[in-house]
Amino acid sequence: MTKLKALTTSLMLLGLTACTIPGGHIEGVSAKDGATNSQSSEELDFDITEQVNTILITPNVLNSIKEREPSATQNQMLEQELQNYAYTVGAGDVLTVTVYDHPELTTPAGQFRDPEQAGNLVDAKGNMFYPYIGRIHVAGKSVEQIRVELTEKLSRYIENPQIDVKVAAYRSKRTYVTGAVSQPMVMPIANIPVTVLDAINQAGGISDDADWRSVILTRDSKEERLDLYALYQKGDMSQNRLLRHNDIVHVPHNDATKVFVMGEVSKAATLPIHRSGLTLAEALGNVGGFNEMTADASGIFVLRASTDANKVADVYQLDASNAAALILATQFHLQPMDLVYVTSAPIARWNKVISLLLPTVRGLDDLNDFENNL
Known part of the structure; x- marks a missing residue:
């Protein structure tokens, strides 16, 4: 009778554990059947499967999502x-004006003064002062336009003036x-x-x-x-x-250019996408590959935010149970914030359940032996 009680208790714990262990489930039992009274109707009705696009990775799918490789093009x-292109003068620039054969009108540059210090400063209103002419608005004009305007105004005082205008300091x-x-x-x-x-x-x-x-x-x-x-x-x-x-x-x-690799892999990790990109095969290789003892090779998933407003995510599945299919992983390019998840095989999920139940079962057996010795 005591052993029967221990076995019954173990089976009850097994049923409870299957509902709480990741990957554990009882077929045929809906979320509503196992829900507590504290859960809202909205939570009970929510079905994530309706919010995702599940896509099996095939050569045709790779061709459809492959980004166009850039090529050399002209502009x-x-x-x-x-x-x-022509530079236009602005407030803060310094100009130098040279009037050939008229040194008295040429911007002076002494022994200890460079053109930037000795030049004509364009003030905050875009004006510049020049002898005989007074203030002239130069902002928004090219040096050629300023040269033509100065030549026209100075020709009233000098016959056929030869003028050169340069920007001594670009500050605007x-x-x-x-x-x-x-x-x-x-x-x-x-x-x-x-x-x-x-x-x-x-x-x-x-x-x-x-x-x-x-x-x-x-x-x-x-x-x-x-x-x-x-x-x-x-x-x-x-x-x-x-x-x-x-x-x-x-x-x-x-x-922000990183991907997340989780599940039945040698070491879960966050991987950066390097300059030449990152493929699914490289991501799995960088974390040591998936665990061949516990992983379900047919369940390698890439979760990606969907561009469809009515969907939460696009889920790409790689079935690598046939090793030849791994060649597809070398052609699947990951995008920033992708999540790579490798599921565990059913036997592995069962072993997880057993490993959690084993201490409880041993404790019940010890209790049974103690009762028999009384």
């Missing part, structure tokens, strides 16, 4: 902007390079046009922990995402831009 708009315009670069900096915009590629090179290039596929160009409070991988590695000039005053080029760190 006609950028080339046109570079050809037509700047762009910013921030984030994961060797030397974040404020870069002045001068008479030589500066592109995103130029700016990052002048900042010492991107650092090892940079997310170079998601560089952000902020202009007039609007953000544009640029792919430096396509620009640097593939020569895709469509990712390059001519920089303007107050543009911000930000190279983010790769903190």
Whole structure:
């Protein structure tokens, strides 16, 4: 009778444990049947399976989700902007004016004064003072336009004046390079046009922990995402831009470019996505592979946030029970914040249950032996 009681107690514990151990379940019992009174009807009716897209990884699926590899392309708009580029003077710039054969009108540059110190400063209103002419508005004009205007006004006093205008100091315009670069900096915009590629090179290039596929160009409070991988590695000039005053080029760190590997693997880990990307095979290899004794090779899943507004996630399943299917894992490219989960085989779930029940069963046997000895 005592042994029967112990066996009955063990079976009862087994039924309770199957409901609480991860992976343990009792077929045919719905959530409503096992629910407590404290659970709301909304919790009982919620079914996560209705909120996900389950997709078996096949060659056709890989082709459908494969991102287009960038290639070398020209940027006609950028080339046109570079050809037509002309620096426009702004407040804070310093100009030097040379009037040939008239040293009294030429900006003086003494022995201990460089052109920047001796030049004509453009004031906050965009004006510059010049002899005989007085104040002249120069902001927003190119040096060629300023030269033509000075020539026209001085011709009233000098016959056929020969004038040259240069910018001695560029102070009015700047762009910013921030984030994961060797030397974040404020870069002045001068008479030589500066592109995103130029700016990052002048900042010492991107650092090892940079997310170079998601560089952000902020202009007039609007953000544009640029792919430096396509620009640097593939020569895709469509990712390059001519920089303007107050543009911000930000190279983010790769903190958000990571994936999570969990389940029946040698060592669960969070893995960064390196510059050349990360495949499912590489992710599994980096954590030591899945546990062949406990893992279900047909249950390797990749959970990814769905682009479908009516779904929570897209779940991609790799059936690696056939080893040849692992070649598909080398072609499946992971995306930031993907979750890779390897399920446990049914026998492994059963062993977990037994391992938790074993101490209780042994305790009951010891209690039974003690009662028999009384």
